[in-house]
Amino acid sequence: MNNTALLTAKEIMTKDVLMAYEGWSVKRLSTFFIKNKISGAPVIASDHSLVGVVTATDLVNFEGKSDTEKSQILKDIYDEFVGMNYDEKTMLSLSAKADENCTVNKVMTPKVVQIDEDTLIVDVAKTMLESGIRRIFVTKNGIMSGVISTNNMLKVVSQLS
Structure with missing residues (x-):
């Protein structure tokens, strides 16, 4: 076993990760993606714990929903977070501005x-392969600290002699 195999996730991860907050509106998330020229981001709660991941595909899927489906999502939000139960007519009018009223936590994975x-990089690689993913989120005590992408892994491999 060479020294490269003993590297940990912390040593190869990218530390500066753009993150979305679960309480952001879908509209704010769209602006965030466009401004930063990204197509996805980890989603964190107000305590900075990792709660999901959201991508441009999630936004496209949300925009493709009918007004009735958007209205149901908004109803769930208002019931759960606001404690209000609006009639169907009000919910349909709110769904017209669903991108402003719907939150990231309702569209994220x-x-x-x-x-x-x-975690040793050999275990990082195994997890990525077994899960069929190209990036994996790195945490310390449940709090986001970085991300490892296939690029990070390829850099390590390219330095092997």
Whole structure:
């Protein structure tokens, strides 16, 4: 076993990761993606814990929903977070501005593959392959600390002699 195999996730991860907050509106998320020229981001809660991942595909899927489907998503949001139960007519009018009223946590994928900073890169590679993913989120005590992409892994491989 050479020294490269003993590298940990923390040593090869990208530390500066753009993140979205679960309470952002879909409209704000769209602006965030466009401004930063990205197509996806990890989603964090107000306590900075990793709660999901959201992509441009999630936004496209949301925009493709009918007004009735958007209205149901908004109803769930208002019931859960605001404690208000609006009539169908009000919900349909709110759905016209769904991108401003719907939050990221309703369109994100809540299942996230993550690893701890101390994970050896051989285990990182296995997890990525087994999960069929091109990037994996790195956490320390459940808090986002970085991301490892296939690019990070290829850099390590390219330095092998």
